[in-house]
Amino acid sequence: MDRKLTAKDLSCGYSDKKGAVKEILRGVSFELESGDILAVTGDNGSGKSTLLRCLSGAAAPLSGERELTGDGIPRISFVAQLSASPLPLSCLDAVVLGRAPFLGKLSSPTQKDRDLALSALERMGIKDLAGTACDRISGGEYRLVCIARALVSEPDLVVLDEPEASLDSKNRRRLCECLKELAAEGRIIVYSTHFAVNAARTASKVLHIEKGAALLIPPERAQEFAGDY
Amino acid sequence: MKKLKNLLLVLFPLAVGVFSLCVGRYTVTLSDLWELLSGGDAEKAVRTVVFNIRLPRMVLAFLAGGGLSVAGVSMQSLFFNPLAAPDTIGISSAASFGAALAMLMGAGAGGVQLSALAFGVAVCIPVMISGIKKRSIMGTVLLGMVISSVFNALVSAVKYIADPMDELPAITFWLMGSMARANVRTIAAGAPFIILGAGVLILLRWRINLLMLPDEECRAMGERPHILRAVVMLCVSLVSAAVVSMCGLVGWVGLLVPHMVRALWGADNSAVIPASLFAGGGMMILADTLARCLTASEIPLSVITALAGAPVFLLILGKMRSNG
Numbered sequence: 001m002d003r004k005l006t007a008k009d010l011s012c013g014y015s016d017k018k019g020a021v022k023e024i025l026r027g028v029s030f031e032l033e034s035g036d037i038l039a040v041t042g043d044n045g046s047g048k049s050t051l052l053r054c055l056s057g058a059a060a061p062l063s064g065e066r067e068l069t070g071d072g073i074p075r076i077s078f079v080a081q082l083s084a085s086p087l088p089l090s091c092l093d094a095v096v097l098g099r100a101p102f103l104g105k106l107s108s109p110t111q112k113d114r115d116l117a118l119s120a121l122e123r124m125g126i127k128d129l130a131g132t133a134c135d136r137i138s139g140g141e142y143r144l145v146c147i148a149r150a151l152v153s154e155p156d157l158v159v160l161d162e163p164e165a166s167l168d169s170k171n172r173r174r175l176c177e178c179l180k181e182l183a184a185e186g187r188i189i190v191y192s193t194h195f196a197v198n199a200a201r202t203a204s205k206v207l208h209i210e211k212g213a214a215l216l217i218p219p220e221r222a223q224e225f226a227g228d229y
Numbered sequence: 230m231k232k233l234k235n236l237l238l239v240l241f242p243l244a245v246g247v248f249s250l251c252v253g254r255y256t257v258t259l260s261d262l263w264e265l266l267s268g269g270d271a272e273k274a275v276r277t278v279v280f281n282i283r284l285p286r287m288v289l290a291f292l293a294g295g296g297l298s299v300a301g302v303s304m305q306s307l308f309f310n311p312l313a314a315p316d317t318i319g320i321s322s323a324a325s326f327g328a329a330l331a332m333l334m335g336a337g338a339g340g341v342q343l344s345a346l347a348f349g350v351a352v353c354i355p356v357m358i359s360g361i362k363k364r365s366i367m368g369t370v371l372l373g374m375v376i377s378s379v380f381n382a383l384v385s386a387v388k389y390i391a392d393p394m395d396e397l398p399a400i401t402f403w404l405m406g407s408m409a410r411a412n413v414r415t416i417a418a419g420a421p422f423i424i425l426g427a428g429v430l431i432l433l434r435w436r437i438n439l440l441m442l443p444d445e446e447c448r449a450m451g452e453r454p455h456i457l458r459a460v461v462m463l464c465v466s467l468v469s470a471a472v473v474s475m476c477g478l479v480g481w482v483g484l485l486v487p488h489m490v491r492a493l494w495g496a497d498n499s500a501v502i503p504a505s506l507f508a509g510g511g512m513m514i515l516a517d518t519l520a521r522c523l524t525a526s527e528i529p530l531s532v533i534t535a536l537a538g539a540p541v542f543l544l545i546l547g548k549m550r551s552n553g
Contacts, residue, residue, distance in 0.1 A: 077449060
């Protein structure tokens with residue numbers, strides 16, 4: 001599955017009902033291919049989440065182009081920042097929701113979908129939590145459940161907004177390994193992070209955002225740009 | 230164990246249904262009932278009591294209780310709030326005003342039902358448009374509160390100008406909920422809306438879980454959460470308006486039954502929505518049976534559901550706290 005994610009002079013932000021436009025980011029251009037991992041770094045409020053929403057298709061860009069090309073209809077998974085309350089569902093049921101694109105509008109998941117969800121939980125190292133309610137586990141574990149849900153939808157593009165937040169160092173390492181595995185399977189990974197050290201080790205490209213502009217930098221210079229030593 | 234639980238759930242409304250057909254001021258024995266239902270030569274009085282009075286009430290109670298419970302579960306998932314209920318978006322208040330206005334105008338039973346239905350269904354249109362356009366849950370809740378408040382004020386105005394000797398007691402009793410108006414014609418006019426609304430919600434039961442996810446995640450998966458939300462609101466509105474048009478305002482059921490069912494079936498709507506249909510239907514049959522049997526004159530239904538519902542709700546809250 002050869003996919004290409006292209007951002008061409010992308011401008012992202014918000015426009016209210018009266019048409020007033022607030023531009024958060026401008027002139028973002030890059031090209032990613034299957035197997036690439038793009039880490040987006042930048043301070044709080046710099047526009048990382050805005051860019052990620054644009055790239056995932058959850059929000060439209062103000063101008064410019066964002067295109068995911070390749071054979072067939074591309075599948076995208078988005079893992080939002082950990083701000084909402086956890087779902088009241090069991091971890092397995094919460095992960096199975098990621099199978100929605102494969103099910104008919106009136107269908108329920110089959111045993112195969114449940115098995116895939118269980119495998120995704122196993123991949124994140126939390127298979128034993130399958131039957132536990134999401135509101136009974138820690139924030140870090142819930143984060144892993146959300147990432148497992150993104151995996152079961154067999155995405156071509158995975159967009160994760162600060163996936164390392166709330167994770168301990170062991171789980172951050174596990175996550176980085178998992179992102180590399182997903183990329184090796186031919187997926188494109190885009191994630192935002194405040195951990196420049198991990199970005200340098202994991203990502204094939206790093207996009208640093210500062211003062212409304214985005215700069216593509218080599219991964220080994222991520223720490224220098226993030227001021228993280 | 231799961232199969233046994235499901236079997237008991239289906240048997241619950243059947244058992245309370247048989248109980249409801251038998252008890253009352255005129256006692257019908259099980260053998261009388263069996264003879265009547267198996268096409269035997271039952272007494273005329275038994276036939277009249279069962280077919281003309283108790284069976285229509287039982288059917289209406291099942292539809293109203295089941296419909297409101299299914300609508301309640303859906304609203305709680307839609308707003309991701311355990312305190313949401315079918316009347317959160319103001320449909321019940323609008324339908325109540327429609328009924329009260331028709332009574333003030335001297336309309337017959339059919340006119341009252343039609344007016345309640347029309348107001349309830351008409352009000353769901355701006356709510357749906359708000360849901361689709363603004364794509365904001367909070368905006369929809371606030372609009373529902375405004376609609377509720379306006380129509381409650383209008384109901385008060387209708388009561389204020391109603392004749393205190395004749396219209397006012399009728400409006401007041403009607404608003405407190407009762408299955409006493411149940412007959413074939415009432416059910417035929419309202420049941421299709423409940424069956425349609427609850428039926429679609431049951432078909433969408435697993436997909437309703439998606440409404441608990443952040444919108445960005447849904448949209449990235451190719452889902453359109455605002456459309457699904459609008460469909461759910463339309464179905465809930467149809468059920469709420471139809472229930473109010475047939476039996477007045479019945480509180481608590483749509484709030485309480487989903488919590489009781491979740492305590493036994495977990496939170497996955499695939500299981501909770503169908504289970505709520507049977508549990509809510511059975512509970513309402515039981516509440517109606519108590520309403521007509523506890524005292525010499527019939528007790529308004531919402532009095533029974535509130536008196537029984539409030540302590541049960543407190544128990545559930547206590548259990549939730551001890552678990553959390």
